[in-house]
Amino acid sequence: MALVVQKYGGTSVADIERIENVARKVIKAREAKNDLVVVVSAMAGETDRLIRLAHSAAPDPIEREYDVLIASGEQVSVALLSIVLNRMGCKAKSYLAYQVKIITDGDFTRARILKIDRSLIQEDLRQGYVAVVAGFQGIDRKNNVTTLGRGGSDTSAVALAAALGADVCEIYTDVDGVYTADPNICDNARLLKKICYEEMLELASAGAKVLHPRSVELAKKYEVPVYVRSSFNDGAGTLVTKEDKDMEKGVVSGVTYDRDQAKITVIHVPDRPGVAARLFTPLSDENIPVDMIIQNASIDGFTDLTFTVSRKDIGAVRRLLEISAKEVGAQGLQFDEHIAKVSIVGVGMRSHAGVASKMFATLAKEGINILMISTSEIKISCAIEAKYTELAVRVLHDAFGLEQES
Amino acid sequence: MALVVQKYGGTSVADIERIENVARKVIKAREAKNDLVVVVSAMAGETDRLIRLAHSAAPDPIEREYDVLIASGEQVSVALLSIVLNRMGCKAKSYLAYQVKIITDGDFTRARILKIDRSLIQEDLRQGYVAVVAGFQGIDRKNNVTTLGRGGSDTSAVALAAALGADVCEIYTDVDGVYTADPNICDNARLLKKICYEEMLELASAGAKVLHPRSVELAKKYEVPVYVRSSFNDGAGTLVTKEDKDMEKGVVSGVTYDRDQAKITVIHVPDRPGVAARLFTPLSDENIPVDMIIQNASIDGFTDLTFTVSRKDIGAVRRLLEISAKEVGAQGLQFDEHIAKVSIVGVGMRSHAGVASKMFATLAKEGINILMISTSEIKISCAIEAKYTELAVRVLHDAFGLEQES
Numbered sequence: 001m002a003l004v005v006q007k008y009g010g011t012s013v014a015d016i017e018r019i020e021n022v023a024r025k026v027i028k029a030r031e032a033k034n035d036l037v038v039v040v041s042a043m044a045g046e047t048d049r050l051i052r053l054a055h056s057a058a059p060d061p062i063e064r065e066y067d068v069l070i071a072s073g074e075q076v077s078v079a080l081l082s083i084v085l086n087r088m089g090c091k092a093k094s095y096l097a098y099q100v101k102i103i104t105d106g107d108f109t110r111a112r113i114l115k116i117d118r119s120l121i122q123e124d125l126r127q128g129y130v131a132v133v134a135g136f137q138g139i140d141r142k143n144n145v146t147t148l149g150r151g152g153s154d155t156s157a158v159a160l161a162a163a164l165g166a167d168v169c170e171i172y173t174d175v176d177g178v179y180t181a182d183p184n185i186c187d188n189a190r191l192l193k194k195i196c197y198e199e200m201l202e203l204a205s206a207g208a209k210v211l212h213p214r215s216v217e218l219a220k221k222y223e224v225p226v227y228v229r230s231s232f233n234d235g236a237g238t239l240v241t242k243e244d245k246d247m248e249k250g251v252v253s254g255v256t257y258d259r260d261q262a263k264i265t266v267i268h269v270p271d272r273p274g275v276a277a278r279l280f281t282p283l284s285d286e287n288i289p290v291d292m293i294i295q296n297a298s299i300d301g302f303t304d305l306t307f308t309v310s311r312k313d314i315g316a317v318r319r320l321l322e323i324s325a326k327e328v329g330a331q332g333l334q335f336d337e338h339i340a341k342v343s344i345v346g347v348g349m350r351s352h353a354g355v356a357s358k359m360f361a362t363l364a365k366e367g368i369n370i371l372m373i374s375t376s377e378i379k380i381s382c383a384i385e386a387k388y389t390e391l392a393v394r395v396l397h398d399a400f401g402l403e404q405e406s
Numbered sequence: 407m408a409l410v411v412q413k414y415g416g417t418s419v420a421d422i423e424r425i426e427n428v429a430r431k432v433i434k435a436r437e438a439k440n441d442l443v444v445v446v447s448a449m450a451g452e453t454d455r456l457i458r459l460a461h462s463a464a465p466d467p468i469e470r471e472y473d474v475l476i477a478s479g480e481q482v483s484v485a486l487l488s489i490v491l492n493r494m495g496c497k498a499k500s501y502l503a504y505q506v507k508i509i510t511d512g513d514f515t516r517a518r519i520l521k522i523d524r525s526l527i528q529e530d531l532r533q534g535y536v537a538v539v540a541g542f543q544g545i546d547r548k549n550n551v552t553t554l555g556r557g558g559s560d561t562s563a564v565a566l567a568a569a570l571g572a573d574v575c576e577i578y579t580d581v582d583g584v585y586t587a588d589p590n591i592c593d594n595a596r597l598l599k600k601i602c603y604e605e606m607l608e609l610a611s612a613g614a615k616v617l618h619p620r621s622v623e624l625a626k627k628y629e630v631p632v633y634v635r636s637s638f639n640d641g642a643g644t645l646v647t648k649e650d651k652d653m654e655k656g657v658v659s660g661v662t663y664d665r666d667q668a669k670i671t672v673i674h675v676p677d678r679p680g681v682a683a684r685l686f687t688p689l690s691d692e693n694i695p696v697d698m699i700i701q702n703a704s705i706d707g708f709t710d711l712t713f714t715v716s717r718k719d720i721g722a723v724r725r726l727l728e729i730s731a732k733e734v735g736a737q738g739l740q741f742d743e744h745i746a747k748v749s750i751v752g753v754g755m756r757s758h759a760g761v762a763s764k765m766f767a768t769l770a771k772e773g774i775n776i777l778m779i780s781t782s783e784i785k786i787s788c789a790i791e792a793k794y795t796e797l798a799v800r801v802l803h804d805a806f807g808l809e810q811e812s
Contacts, residue, residue: 069485
């Protein structure tokens with residue numbers, strides 16, 4: 001008897017008909033003699049409705065209460081799925097975060113899971129129940145409701161799979177799995193059968209929306225095999241797992257992009273120790289993640305510092321930098337919201353030279369100017385003008401032969 | 407510094423504008439140097455929406471999950487009120503049942519409060535917070551979500567007031583207080599300044615919707631003074647309190663009615679011990695309350711047994727009685743859904759003779775036939791044909807001079 005954790009996203013439980021569809025999948029998995037834990041998100045549109053309510057109550061709603069409000073969405077969907085499962089003759093019980101004891105830190109709206117108590121769920125599984133667990137929510141050590149941030153239900157599912165020692169975690173979504181590129185942009189994008197944690201993490205961090213990066217980190221840490229699958233068909237999907245020899249055949253596994261980027265340049269900054277810290281500390285204090293950073297060579301003791309942030313943070317960044325840039329004696333600030341980031345990812349890069357130069361040459365050939373570059377061991381990202389995004393994805397996909405299985 | 411528990415019903419928190427109105431009332435009470443616990447219901451329409459969802463998921467939704475589903479409505483409203491209060495500069499914190507520890511029995515959809523832990527709220531009050539508590543919900547000893555049944559938020563408020571030793575419990579609603587009769591039916595109905603627990607309990611049980619009977623029982627038991635007030639104006643409302651000498655001046659305090667009645671007659675039942683038990687036990691086993699019961703004088707060892715139930719239960723009653731009536735050898739069943747119950751209530755009845763005969767004569771004079779009668783020490787109820795309901799209320803209101811303050 002295997003223990004399977006399944007996670008269904010908001011579009012999979014958008015209405016009663018779709019919830020019935022999910023229930024049939026759950027029952028099928030039960031009939032295949034599996035113990036089942038099912039994690040669900042809020043019904044599609046529900047979280048947005050609750051967020052709108054919050055913002056009509058206050059422009060900047062107090063975070064503790066914001067979490068209480070939006071966590072109610074998952075409460076509705078676990079109850080409905082459990083009602084439908086019981087109606088269909090399948091014993092099922094819903095669990096809210098406080099019932100399982102999904103303990104997080106106290107960082108409202110973006111809490112991190114610290115600990116999951118597995119005893120209650122294990123006991124109910126032994127008694128033949130399907131455990132239907134509310135995703136996205138937790139409680140902190142003081143019993144306050146917390147939420148894990150957007151995409152947090154993926155993290156809930158993987159964390160539960162890790163805590164329970166599940167054999168597999170299946171993430172059901174509205175796409176068929178992980179593709180070599182966004183199929184909406186790239187006609188010949190190919191569904192990957194398998195991808196390793198490291199690549200998935202880089203893809204997710206570089207903008208691929210299919211899995212939440214935090215969930216991939218957790219899966220990697222606890223070596224949870226994760227299947228990404230469509231909830232609307234019976235396709236095998238993509239297995240996210242440990243790296244193996246097969247995976248190294250191809251140099252690049254996927255191309256991805258992120259349009260949610262804005263570029264800031266701090267001009268003519270004195271190049272002395274402590275300046276970068278003075279500029280970036282206020283951003284990290286307000287939990288604003290900085291992505292790419294480049295610093296020009298210093299001329300006469302002055303340099304330009306350029307970095308990217310998420311577009312939604314640009315207002316806060318402007319407010320904070322206008323103070324700190326003045327303090328460090330910079331000449332001024334430049335903002336550019338018309339940029340995007342294009343990335344290629346693959347563990348094969350480690351053993352292949354010339355990948356970066358091939359990427360730069362491919363973009364240059366189309367007249368696409370590279371504004372910034374950042375690399376990791378298995379990823380190369382380029383910031384480009386936003387209008388070239390689709391073109392860049394397509395030519396890179398072709399250049400690295402991704403339409404062919406390697 | 408007084409401790410005040412306020413309760414706001416669904417229409418008082420129906421949208422953000424009304425929630426802001428509630429917040430202003432709360433802040434006003436804070437400024438008058440009170441410690442404040444605020445109990446709220448779900449936004450008007452929300453509970454109905456959730457109930458519809460439940461019934462679209464299953465005709466007979468499993469009760470444990472039904473409670474998880476509908477309890478989410480109060481979670482939304484406590485969060486929104488807390489967001490608005492904080493925005494307005496008033497420190498406030500929301501509390502769900504599991505956080506307070508409002509412990510109930512495990513009787514889903516109609517749970518009874520067993521115990522309330524006051525420590526967390528008291529601590530937060532000391533720190534200057536307004537405590538905003540979700541009404542209607544509890545948890546059982548196994549941490550399952552329970553709900554208290556319709557009108558349960560009144561009960562939550564009074565139970566909290568009792569547990570915390572509050573000086574007063576204020577129930578804010580969409581009417582101005584308790585009237586001598588329904589003002590929609592009776593033009594000269596008068597707002598009562600004061601009414602005693604016993605009368606309020608009889609009125610609530612006899613169909614007056616202004617307070618939930620269970621909340622009045624609790625208020626009586628713990629001697630919590632309860633004000634019933636409008637949340638849309640600053641009227642003083644009605645004080646529900648212990649009986650005092652003033653109250654005995656009038657014979658009758660109010661007239662009320664209940665249209666949610668159906669009458670069942672079991673015809674030609676053998677009049678022997680155990681028959682009534684055989685007929686009524688299956689009903690109580692399914693939690694179907696029976697209201698008025700009459701049994702005709704026995705002729706030749708046979709009798710007719712007539713009783714009333716809530717109209718929504720008529721299907722279940724029919725199903726159960728068709729079995730048990732046959733078993734006890736009854737001749738048949740008769741159903742009548744076109745009846746209503748009209749009641750007069752007043753502690754003054756205890757010391758005044760002739761109240762019942764005056765009631766019967768008043769109805770007779772209008773040609774209204776009395777189908778059944780039931781009485782308590784301070785109440786007389788008559789079942790009549792439903793079409794006479796309004797007329798009966800008006801003539802009884804006049805006959806007992808209720809338009810005049812006694």
